[in-house]
Amino acid sequence: SKMFVRHGSLVFNKAFVNGSFIDADSRKQFNVVNPATGEVITPVPDMDVSDVEKTITLAHDAFKEWKNTTAKERGIVLRKWYNLLVEHQEELARIITSEAGKPYKESLGEVAYGNSFIDWFAEESRRINGEVIPSPVKSKRIVLIKQPIGVVGLITPWNFPHAMITRKAGAALAAGCTCVVKPAEDTPLTALALAALADQAGLPKGVLNVITCDRSNAPAVGKLLCESPLTAGISFTGSTAVGKILYQQCASGVKKVAFELGGNAPFIVFNSATIEKAVEGAIACKFRNSGQTCVSANRIFVQDKVFSQFVGALKEAMDKCLKIGKTEDCNVGPLINEAQMNKVSSLVDDAVSKGAKVLLGGKKAQSHGSLFYEPTLLTDVTPDMLCAKEEIFGPIAVCYKFKTEDEVIAAANDVRVGLAGYFYSNDIGQIWRVAEQLEVGMVGVNEGIISTAEAAFGGVKESGIGREGSHHGIDEFTDVKYICFGNL
Numbered sequence: 281s282k283m284f285v286r287h288g289s290l291v292f293n294k295a296f297v298n299g300s301f302i303d304a305d306s307r308k309q310f311n312v313v314n315p316a317t318g319e320v321i322t323p324v325p326d327m328d329v330s331d332v333e334k335t336i337t338l339a340h341d342a343f344k345e346w347k348n349t350t351a352k353e354r355g356i357v358l359r360k361w362y363n364l365l366v367e368h369q370e371e372l373a374r375i376i377t378s379e380a381g382k383p384y385k386e387s388l389g390e391v392a393y394g395n396s397f398i399d400w401f402a403e404e405s406r407r408i409n410g411e412v413i414p415s416p417v418k419s420k421r422i423v424l425i426k427q428p429i430g431v432v433g434l435i436t437p438w439n440f441p442h443a444m445i446t447r448k449a450g451a452a453l454a455a456g457c458t459c460v461v462k463p464a465e466d467t468p469l470t471a472l473a474l475a476a477l478a479d480q481a482g483l484p485k486g487v488l489n490v491i492t493c494d495r496s497n498a499p500a501v502g503k504l505l506c507e508s509p510l511t512a513g514i515s516f517t518g519s520t521a522v523g524k525i526l527y528q529q530c531a532s533g534v535k536k537v538a539f540e541l542g543g544n545a546p547f548i549v550f551n552s553a554t555i556e557k558a559v560e561g562a563i564a565c566k567f568r569n570s571g572q573t574c575v576s577a578n579r580i581f582v583q584d585k586v587f588s589q590f591v592g593a594l595k596e597a598m599d600k601c602l603k604i605g606k607t608e609d610c611n612v613g614p615l616i617n618e619a620q621m622n623k624v625s626s627l628v629d630d631a632v633s634k635g636a637k638v639l640l641g642g643k644k645a646q647s648h649g650s651l652f653y654e655p656t657l658l659t660d661v662t663p664d665m666l667c668a669k670e671e672i673f674g675p676i677a678v679c680y681k682f683k684t685e686d687e688v689i690a691a692a693n694d695v696r697v698g699l700a701g702y703f704y705s706n707d708i709g710q711i712w713r714v715a716e717q718l719e720v721g722m723v724g725v726n727e728g729i730i731s732t733a734e735a736a737f738g739g740v741k742e743s744g745i746g747r748e749g750s751h752h753g754i755d756e757f758t759d760v761k762y763i764c765f766g767n768l
């Protein structure tokens with residue numbers, strides 16, 4: 281039943297359910313489009329609630345056996361999957377580039393990063409330890425064990441079509457859960473390729489399912505994943521708005537939730553900073569994936585004494601290091617879709633109309649394709665401008681001048697979200713103070729790239745609940761069970 285479409289052996293035009301590639305019962309499909317060229321790559325099934333209901337039931341059946349495998353058995357399958365992911369890294373990267381528009385070198389980087397979660401959780405599966413706790417009474421013993429929660433719904437975004445799935449599925453599978461993955465409608469092909477390789481690795485049928493559906497079916501499918509009595513929890517990465525809807529839907533069944541939502545990362549450059557390093561960090565942190573990551577530097581605050589030096593150096597580095605286009609030597613690709621393009625260009629136009637200064641870029645780069653936007657540098661941005669409040673999700677660097685540490689901490693924290701925060705300083709006292717006071721889940725100190733499977737990824741405030749990666753990532757997929765041995 282496997283269908284091969286262009287590119288090679290890992291592009292599928294069917295959903296993956298219970299170990300087979302299948303169509304939607306309705307036979308409906310939607311197109312996956314290359315954002316760099318506008319070309320249709322392939323149609324995939326547009327599954328609806330009834331398809332997904334069946335999938336959940338199959339995942340629930342699979343759970344009955346998967347939960348009884350040993351940690352070592354699960355680790356071995358995950359290891360095999362990891363080895364296959366490494367073997368196919370170039371093809372996976374090509375798929376990511378074709379459906380997400382990510383520059384190829386960056387896609388290879390995402391594959392390495394995404395694969396590392398399977399590597400990590402192949403090991404972590406054997407360390408889901410319980411506890412033996414000293415009892416206050418002689419006749420009793422207290423034991424805590426950790427058990428998989430059941431079928432989990434994994435709903436993922438388009439900006440990391442590979443890593444956002446492996447980060448969740450690696451932990452869920454290591455814990456002994458079975459998964460129904462609903463990838464973003466823009467990027468389902470990477471998800472299907474991952475599932476095919478998991479199948480090849482020997483993951484039993486029904487343990488990892490990928491259902492594809494278009495945006496119009498996403499709300500109903502998401503609701504079912506939250507409310508079905510056969511699901512135990514949801515792990516979601518995406519917008520805060522959708523996260524809030526899912527949180528509400530999960531309340532009805534008191535489901536476990538793990539959410540990675542929007543951010544609005546401050547990137548602070550203090551007077552004592554090594555400017556060259558700060559510029560390097562800002563380029564990496566701001567322009568990776570054309571600014572379309574939830575940990576991208578969204579507000580660059582620069583202290584008064586180094587403001588003009590930093591902004592000048594950033595402008596020069598942007599000019600020198602960033603190359604827009606679709607070829608392999610380019611590092612700024614297209615935005616994902618028209619909605620994102622409209623948002624980014626309207627944020628810039630709004631700022632400019634209210635008096636912001638454009639030092640670089642400031643417009644669409646139509647000659648490369650309809651979804652390319654020039655790397656842009658803005659200053660003189662005031663609080664009334666939309667780009668000062670919203671997550672930009674595009675290649676737009678906005679620099680603000682500040683005077684004191686207290687003032688910048690207040691400004692950095694004056695938002696309802698808190699995912700990542702970055703700052704550059706060589707003052708050790710300041711480093712501790714600021715790292716502790718930033719209201720975020722992750723801090724980069726003199727560093728612009730912080731994600732790794734070994735560390736805990738996640739946010740505070742409206743940026744989410746729970747952590748992914750590290751040993752904490754497993755907690756979202758396990759319940760603690762207390763067993764009391766009495767009358768000894």
Ligand code: ADP
Binds near residue numbers: 462464519520
């Ligand atoms: P983005 O702005 O990155 O597209 P979204 O939160 O809109 O972020 O999308 C992230 C994921 O959530 C995608 O897989 C999308 O299809 C899915 N999604 C969108 N709306 C809903 C919804 N109402 N319920 C469940 N999933 C949804």
